Amino acid sequence: MTIEEVLLLLKATLPNALTPLQEIVLRSTWDGKTYTSIASEAHYGEERVRKVASHLWQLLGEVWKEPINKSNFRQTLERRGLNRAQQQLIREFNRTAIAISLEFPCGPVSLDSRFYIPRPPIEQLAYAEIAQPGSVICIKAPKKMGKSSLILRILAHAANLEYSTVSLDFQQADKAVFANIDKFLRWLCANITQKLGLQPKLNDYWNEEIGSKVSCSLYFQEYLLPSVKNPLVLVLNEVDWVFEYPEITDEFLSLLRFWYEQAKGVEIWQKLRLVLAYSTEIFVVLRLTLSPFHIGLPLKLPPFTKEQVQDLAQRHGLDWTNGSEVERLMAMVGGHPYLVRLALYSLMGKGGLQRDLEQLLQQAPTETGIYNEYLRQYVLALRKQPELEAAFAEVIFATSPVKLEPVVAYKLQSMGLVNLQGEYCTPTYELYRLYFRQLKARQDGNNSRMNQLEKENQQLRVLCSLDELTQLISRRNFHTHLQIEWQKAAGDCTPLSLILCDIDYFKIYNKNYGNTAGDDCLRQIANVIDNCVKRLLGYSSFSQASTVKSPVCTSDERTSVLVARYGGEEFAILAQTDAMTAISIAENIREQVKALEISCEYPGMGGLPANVLTVSLGVASIIPESETEPEILINAAEKALIQAKRKGRDRVVLK
Known part of the structure; x- marks a missing residue:
């Protein structure tokens, strides 16, 4: 058995759901970690971890009808496979859970959702970092790769540690907010004040003579941070929106860097823990010494592995244990979390495909496929940037990796459209290659248009x-x-x-x-x-x-x-x-x-x-x-x- 199968079997067997700490103890013990290490990484007291573990070993002993403890846990269960009765129990559990919890993949995966797939050690690294005084976490990934879902869990973990938390999403700000740095920083401070339940006192600290950045820093140092008893975790999501305003970007990002450096010598700044999430690389002229993206803990969210996709399929009630269906789906969309989840959701009957993977894959790169709305967003984004559109067209029609201008290549990579291997680009997923080649062929409106579609028909034929x-x-x-x-x-x-x-x-x-x-x-x-x-x-x-x-x-x-x-x-x-x-x-x-x-x-x-x-x-x-x-x-x-x-x-x- 794998640890995922052990956890599923326990969830299907036990009358009460496993708590987050119980899952942490089981996963960490499986990896051979000590109670001291588990307590340190999870930021719980060691005594509490030992007490939870002791209760777990008792439960496991009752389930498997033999003594199980920390030292023999993995050795005892790993060499065993699931018997038919256990497999049936898990299937019934999945069917029952899915009937209740099947959810359309839109927005962050909720904390109680069974469809969240951890990507170790990402979560553990993030939890450990926010416990550090004056820390900064930079989360970079293309859209719909799971940034918001991870942030939700970071905030929940911070709440468990009794930290104050504030999350701001810059795409919620009015365009007028970005008129100048003064207006932007006042908006920032006003929102944080409101979310902390404090009385706004901007006018008491704002001074034109000393400037907006100093005024903002004083507001944090002398009012906001002293007003909270415990550390403050401040999440700034969709930082990309600030990048659209270079005159603000330079000033704002250098300010964040300044706060980070202040924490090294000024105790009050150690209470601030920053989490920055963004999709696109910053391409404004900004010195490395001023950028906050070269400090703290950088986290890049990887795509799902084959094992994680298989786990997610099982959670949706699909019996893909032989792995061939997983391989076929990943041949089209890789391990992209949203694309995989949308496929699995559709295959469970909510999208009219009733477990017909062949039909889903055949339609995937077409305008009648389940990904059309998602792909159209890329179409619109590329049309606004003709240089990127032309470069991406070169990549999708090439039969070998393409060397692009570095800035163009990094932008396409940040959008999630290409893989960058050294100086050479290839389409990230076969879905993108097939869809955009067909789209380009239709736009051209000449003989090559239909010839290319016929080539794509060959690719679809491989899938059926x-x-x-x-x-x-x-x-x-x-x-x-x-x-x-x-x-x-x-x-x-x-x-x-x-x-x-x-x-x-x-x-x-x-x-x-x-x-x-x-x-x-x-x-x-x-x-x-x-x-x-x-x-x-x-x-x-x-x-x-x-x-x-x-x-x-x-x-x-x-x-x-x-x-x-x-x-x-x-x-x-x-x-x-x-x-x-x-x-x-x-x-x-x-x-x-x-x-x-x-x-x-x-x-x-x-x-x-x-x-x-x-x-x-x-x-x-x-x-x-x-x-x-x-x-x-x-x-x-x-x-x-x-x-x-x-x-x-x-x-x-x-x-």
């Missing part, structure tokens, strides 16, 4: 499998290709035709002759369809696993075509051709299937079109328009197929 029985393209992949062909035909003003082919009375055939015969029948008909397409259109269709290549209209104008298994006994043929050619293909398929002479005598059933297996086909053809959707073509082909069946089957109908 071919139909195992017929080795034709799956229905989901068919819809992806249809979108691409629809846009291409709309741009070229060329017809696009769809043939839907249904095996007549196949369910009765399957019932009478058995599944093995039914499977063989499906394979034979799939082969007939593929051969008809090859013969009539003059080259290999885009259907079999051995010929998976993006279909293109070459200089000799050969037709692009795709053959897919559309349903249980339905097949779809999509071709860049006119209605007459499509009807010819459909008639040929009907005749060749009949020529197979697959016997289908159904006792007691009259009115069959023949005593051999037949197919009905519906054909639809249209010249697409960019403002319409391809569902028009699908609906028309389905109506034609229904008419073919109503008219007696074994026929072709054009709609």
Whole structure:
């Protein structure tokens, strides 16, 4: 067992939830730490830690029916696996907890949420640092990587230590606040005063003659800090907003640095513990000796590991223990906390995907995917900075790492869009590469636009499998290709035709002759369809696993075509051709299937079109328009197929 499995089993077994201190004791003991070390790092008294631990060992002994103590805790449990009963207990616990607590990933993860994943040793380092006099913690990470969730826990830990806490978010400030340094510092002091429940006394300390920065420092030193009994943890979130005003940034950040240095010699300043959170690097001209980002404890939030994603999936009630689903999801979004959580939330039925990971991954880099709103924020941000937009376009279209100007590279890295390895950049996640390449292709509006989309279709195909029985393209992949062909035909003003082919009375055939015969029948008909397409259109269709290549209209104008298994006994043929050619293909398929002479005598059933297996086909053809959707073509082909069946089957109908 892992420590995570031990904790889950205890939560599922014990009548009362584990307390935060109990979890700390268990995790730290698992890592081999002493009670003295645990008490020091968690900032609890050693006697209390020992008392909590003693109670824990008693509980664990009752759960596992054998003596368990600090010295044998890990040795006893690590070598064991979860038995079936324990696995079922955890699954039931997860299902019950999820039914109650499943939450949309928006904003910080609440303190009581089961979906918060610790990232050791980040939390422990932060807790230890705020206990140090005059400390500064700098938390840097792109948006939605978990800064606010970590801050929430730092504040809760500070409250447990009976510290005073104030959290300010600069994005809540009116634009007028940033008019000048005087107005900004008065706003800062007024907000802290209000949150501490003190009477505002700014006018008693503000003096134009000595300046705003000195006035602000005096207000802290002589009023705010003496007014609180215990240390004050001051969180300044979204410091990035200040970076937009260089004339304020230089003054404000140098002031924070000054407060930090004052704590080394002035006792009252040791009560102030600063936590600064920001996403973007500061690119104003600021000397290192003035910046607070080169002091104290720097914390960079890493993405989730595979084990952490697997843990989070289990907390959502998904059985991803074999790891393949985790690998497929991380191949698209890496370990980005928000992107992973949104996927897991959607897979649990709240997003209409009902555990269909293949569909989620297929749609992920498109405008119909669950990440579209999130990705659109990046689109808007890049459009405001054409230099970054052009540089990022170079990265996503490159086949190898790209060397960019250092400042541009660092900005893209700070936004979370690229990984920086030395001087070279690559897209952070495959999601970004696929989405922005498709977006850029649409914006260009030229031939390369569709060629690139077709390449991206190849990437999507990796995430979804071919139909195992017929080795034709799956229905989901068919819809992806249809979108691409629809846009291409709309741009070229060329017809696009769809043939839907249904095996007549196949369910009765399957019932009478058995599944093995039914499977063989499906394979034979799939082969007939593929051969008809090859013969009539003059080259290999885009259907079999051995010929998976993006279909293109070459200089000799050969037709692009795709053959897919559309349903249980339905097949779809999509071709860049006119209605007459499509009807010819459909008639040929009907005749060749009949020529197979697959016997289908159904006792007691009259009115069959023949005593051999037949197919009905519906054909639809249209010249697409960019403002319409391809569902028009699908609906028309389905109506034609229904008419073919109503008219007696074994026929072709054009709609």
